[in-house]
Amino acid sequence: MDYSLSRFLYTLLGLFIVMNWGMLMSSTMRRIIARVSGRIGIPWYQPWIDLIKLYSLRSQITHGTMFYLGPVFRLMGGVGLFLFMPMIYGSAYFMNYSFSGDLILILYFQFFGMLGMALGAGEGGQPYSAIGISRGLSQFTTIEVPMTLAVISLAIQYDTLSITEIVKAQQGSIANWTLFTNPFATIAAMLSLLGAFGHSPFNLVKAPNEIPIGPPTEYHGTFLGVLRTNGAILHVTEAALFMNLFFGGATSWLELILKTFFIYFWSVFVGVVFPRFRIEQSVRWFLKWPTLIGIISILIWM
Amino acid sequence: MKQLVEIIQNHFPINDIDLRKKSLAFISIHQNQAIPLLEWLKTTHGYKAFVLLTAVDWIEENRFQLTYLISNPDNFTELGVRVFIDREKAEMVSAHHLWKSIWVYQRELKEMFGINFPNSPRVNESFILEGWDTIPPYRRDFDTKQYSEETYFPRPGRSTNDPAKHMKSKLYPKD
Amino acid sequence: MFTINNDRSKFPELDDAGNALIDLTSHKYLKLWQGPQHPGVTGNMSLELTVTGDEIVESRTHVGYLHRGFEKLMERRTFIQCFPTCIRLCVAEPDPNEYLLSSCVEELAGIEVPETAQWLRMLALEMARLQVLLRQVPGQAGTFALGLGYQWGNYIRDLILDRFEELTGGRVYHMYILPGGVRGLLPNGFKNRLEENLKLVDEFLPNVWDLIYTNSVFKKRAKGLAVIPKEWIDEYGIYGPAARAAGIMRDVRKTHPYLFYSEIDFEPFTTDESDVFARSLVRWHDLKMTVDIIRQILAKMPEKGDIKAPTPNVMHWKIPKGETYVKCESSRGEYGMYLVTDGSDKPRRVNLKGPSYTHATSVLEKLLVNANVADAAIMVSLATCPPEIER
């Protein structure tokens, strides 16, 4: 692996692009949701203004060390996911620090942010956060099951644990995409994506109607700013993970932007017309069909 | 309604009968007989739905009027049972064993009128007010305007006119 | 292999007085307050929940955040001054308050209301019900985070409020129904404009049906949730859509026809399931029925005529001693006012009885036990209106 300064700077540039694209994407999605309900919605630049405002608040309180570290861990989860993810296939600059076993590491980083958040929000002492955390952890555990099954199926199919290798195998034509070569794994993963992106029906974790607003109830100012920055990075990177694994990866930033947009749009598309599940209902849902499809996808490639 | 009132008259000493509408009548009964009457009406005459319980402060006569309004869901009639209790020793037998929601009304009356209902569930918990330390506000001798002026900060410049006198002076200034 | 015991009705154990045996120091339970600063409660009230895990084991309703002492204030206002005061009793649907005070006063003073005024009163009451239901029907799904229908419904509600503005001059508080009659006739072209808005509601109804009542997730959440047993209806005093969802007909318009409701052809919808879904369904049918009723009123009402009975000078209007109870059907159920007069120009005592009084206190406290924290939105299905509880 290349540890030179230029590689590092290019990775930072990639992170910058990803963050801004994530914010633009989230405001665009909110505008789309607004159009469905007949509104105009927020201006496209609203996330940046919100971010500036959050970082410039004058008073901040803390509940202890872990309260500080919660958003930091969460950001580490997002940035860590980004660091080990090859963003642009074939580009020497935006491969980041991907290596041959990065798929396993990325599965771990997906969970990492949630755990850090649990520690930090628990320190906040707000009962809503506690309930949100217990819901979040139990739901996230089951989201991982179909995702992991799909990844195992992919590992068997392509005989590798490197994302770059998987993307490489899908090049050539659209028919080479995992979407067509391994549809069951794709379906299982896309269903688990619905939970990972935190839109309804699987957003009971931060349900503003019941436990306002779940884990980040006590977070404000810079803490919330960090969480929001991370949210922008995480959404693009997770979408990029699915793009790399199932939709042939991206050979240019434009392709990445288009593909991540549509992958994110899938969760919004489902979320806008569904109410949210209760936590035990969503746990059962994930352990039923997506898991079953995931197992089928493994059995096919065994 | 008339028949029902006649039947009640045969069993209970009621007075002050007011047949208000086709479907509504008010009767008065002594304090001790009220709960047995309500129970009797509920079990034998189908007055099983409870509508409201409220109090009226007749300060001139030094007594409270409690009105139990009950309704018969089968023939859609309502009966108001009036009970007069002493204002100094405001206490009434609780009826929470008859209807499941009546304890809320009793709790409110305890707070807003100071009428006690011994043994009613949670009757001593505050219901609406918080940190109230003067006489119960719904009593007639509590002057809300005076209390408001003393406690809160009236914005200067606001004047209060008696509407009748004000209109008279505006319309007929010469009189 | 996986046997999950869904019957949690025995938990927590109760003592002889009916109080839950909860040891708060055991660290098994958590106190959770929903409200008053909480977006999920209907208005400014709070629920004190004791939860274990995600399950509510005890619930206490706390009201009083909106208490203004109306009943006291009205005792020191003349009858005509009471009238702008009393409409603020329930903010979401103020017209039944106007109607109740007016008809109480008319009944005690012995005033006959002209026919045209009665039709106009009916129109105002039904339009008020329409605008409330346009919020409530999709609002039920909104508590389960499906906010889309709420947005659509609120748009049409704004248009109905425009019609109110045209008719009465007020957007939220109308002050249209006066003791003795109403304040004005319909403006020119009002019927056509209202008809246009009703057409929008006609389009909205199937859309919201597809969005909510065929929605698998909504069905999963709402079916079987918070079932009100049939016996409770009379024991607790449950009215309106909540009672009709339990299969018991409770509609003042049918049982005690007031105004000209006896001349209108309508049949309130009843169902037997009695859960959140059924109550929501009843409201959807109510909305449909209300549109129908408004159309019938517009067709049957006279164009012109007396709109106000002669009343004495309102500044010196003394009403003979007496007491009465008048009720009407609001969107939440039976809505009644108990008025006592003592022969002076001010009421002796006014008491307003709305369905929320029992719905939000004793019924809700019972229904929430053994429910999930996420289902605290049960209160929306009971359609509570806090200002009417504490007044």
Next chain:
Amino acid sequence: MKKDFDKDALSDMYKDKFLAPENEIRFVNAPDGSIIEVNPLDDYFCQERPKELKPRKGVVEKFLNWARAESLWVLGFGTGCGSIEIPPLSTPRFDMYRFGVQMRATPRQSNVFIISGYLSVKTLKRAIRSYEQMPSPKYIIALGSCTINGGMYWDSYNTINRLDHYLPVDVYIAGCMPRPEALLAGFGKLKELIKEGKAEKANEYIQNLDWYKANQKKIIKDWNMPDYNW
């Protein structure tokens, strides 16, 4: 009661009469045999005076004020009748999101507190608590006549007459009840004030804390807080 509390500014709050039993001072036996005094009220009330957070000077503050003005996060707390006109604001007809106004569910993340109508004494206590939890800079919009002079409820025993005696108000919107358009205009006015750097009422509250607290304590007699057994 512990007499030492007389020294601090919040002494009057501790009235024996309304103190809930779980908030009384109690003595707990520690495992090592010593006896520890536990005063639950110490957990509820911060004894430290809040500090004034002065704005910076120059272009940076102007830029930040612009950002603050364009991103108003409103606390979702409907205190009175006015809360009926806030939901229409977020729906197609009025759509306040266009102007950078968004609803937040928790006071920690909001900047704007809309006092929507009259405040009863019971709500005032919660409103003060919510207001003090909000991070500075924070703004208050007072909606309706009842916040100005009592309005409809000027002679009520349970509603306050003048909000500015209890909480600092940036923008008043008159009317009973104000239309959503009036509320949008109020947001516009608030934005102007913030951009000009005049919306510094949060600091004014801290400068005159004693006066505000004295007014608040005059009417709120029961300062017990809901107990979390956390």
